[in-house]
Amino acid sequence: MDSTIDTxxxxxxxxxLRLTLGFLFFAHDWLKYAIFTPAGTEHFxxxxxxxxxxxxxVMLWELAAGIALVLGIWARLAALLIVPDLxxxxxxxxxxxxxxxTAKGGGWEYPAFWAIALVVLAxxxxxxxxxxxxxFGRRTA
Numbered sequence: 359m360d361s362t363i364d365t366x367x368x369x370x371x372x373x374x375l376r377l378t379l380g381f382l383f384f385a386h387d388w389l390k391y392a393i394f395t396p397a398g399t400e401h402f403x404x405x406x407x408x409x410x411x412x413x414x415x416v417m418l419w420e421l422a423a424g425i426a427l428v429l430g431i432w433a434r435l436a437a438l439l440i441v442p443d444l445x446x447x448x449x450x451x452x453x454x455x456x457x458x459x460t461a462k463g464g465g466w467e468y469p470a471f472w473a474i475a476l477v478v479l480a481x482x483x484x485x486x487x488x489x490x491x492x493x494f495g496r497r498t499a
Contacts, residue, residue: 368482369483370486371482372483373485373486375478375485376430376437379427379472380424380425381424382472383420383423383440391417396417399416399417400413401413419440419443420440420443423439423440429489429490430484430487430489432491433491434484434494435480435492438477444470447469451464452464
């Protein structure tokens with residue numbers, strides 16, 4: 359199959375995407391920890407009709423995804439496993455605020471883009487310098 363993808367640099371694009379997505383999860387998790395606080399996060403999740411403890415679970419889930427993505431530990435799988443977190447944010451929090459993230463309460467634009475970027479990473483691969491490459495998918499030298 360003919361490809362217009364530059365195979366000399368494509369892996370570095372995947373690496374940049376993986377690192378960026380991972381650090382974004384660190385920042386997002388830090389927001390819940392330092393600004394909203396774990397207790398505030400629990401209260402917010404309870405206000406959505408979810409068990410409060412689920413907020414703490416999501417904080418750990420986002421931290422684990424961030425670590426896996428930055429270090430390259432089964433990054434393709436980590437990317438897929440964190441997508442439901444963002445879909446949940448869209449459906450439960452942001453969808454009613456409109457599209458643009460600048461809307462009061464934040465629209466669904468940003469979490470949707472973030473979820474799509476994670477799926478793209480899962481499709482293109484871990485990129486170079488992954489500590490534990492994802493064991494599925496085609497790899498070339």
